[in-house]
Amino acid sequence: MEALEDNSLHIFRLHLSKSNKHSAQLEKMKKLANKRGIEILYHDKDKLSRISKNAKQDQGVALDIEMINLPTLNEFIKANKQYRIIALDNLTNPQNIGMIIRSCAAGNIDAVLLPLKKNSTISPLVIKASAGTLFRIPVIRTSSLKESLMTLKKYGGTVIGLDADGDISVCEMDKISKSIFVLGSESEGLSPEIAKLCDKSISIPMKRGVESLNVAVTASLIALCPKCGE
Secondary structure: HHHHHHOOEEEEEEEEEOHHHHHHHHHHHHHHHHOOOOOOEEHHHHHHHHHHOOOOOOOEEEEEEOOOOOOOOOHHHHHOOOOOEEOOOOOOOOOOOOHHHHHHHHOOOOOEEEEEOOOOOOOHHHHOOOOOOHHOOOEEEEEEHHHHHHHHHHHOOOOEEEEOOEEEEEOOOOOEEEEEEOEEEEEOEOOOHHHHOOOOOEEEEOOOOOOOOOOHHHHHHHHHHOOOOO
8 A cells, every 4th residue: 555655666567366355445546546557356265375576464465666765876876976775685584674675765875786696686574674665775785795895996986785793883983985894794704705895894883782783773773873974
């Protein structure tokens, strides 16, 4: 419903299960789709679940949404003289990726750098976890995180790794005009080859013996930190 009400989104089709019971909300969805000229297709429950890839939670409804916020790395570099990027290194949990994207969209982040390999791909679960904000921030997809970071460094970018043993606290870091914050996997942190590319490593200060935070929480602290975005 939220997506159908957002006229900034490019929606291709509305998919409905034939087994859906009549409801005022479904009728409103169909009226919105008809008003916007969006095709409506009806399917049996199993086919709808294959389309949504989320049988337990799709509630008999799915949308095809066209993503127009997918710049190439070169397009992004040419269009932005200053930027703050969050890059993901080997994240596999779609819930975490969605929550990270949501924090980036809400905070002082200009793009998310998302490798196509080893990370969880853009999926219905990622979109759901992002609460639809995936469409509100540039997402730069790359076949090689290493090569993309090297390109950003070539054009003046500073690669900053998040590490529990980082050299300085995020609270002490000076502003950098072109910064790329790299978040490592949920279990192992930054991969060795990516850690070697980092120009700086920063940590988030902890109290009461807490060793680490969930990677999505870490992303939100970076994205919403007033000092980091000043």
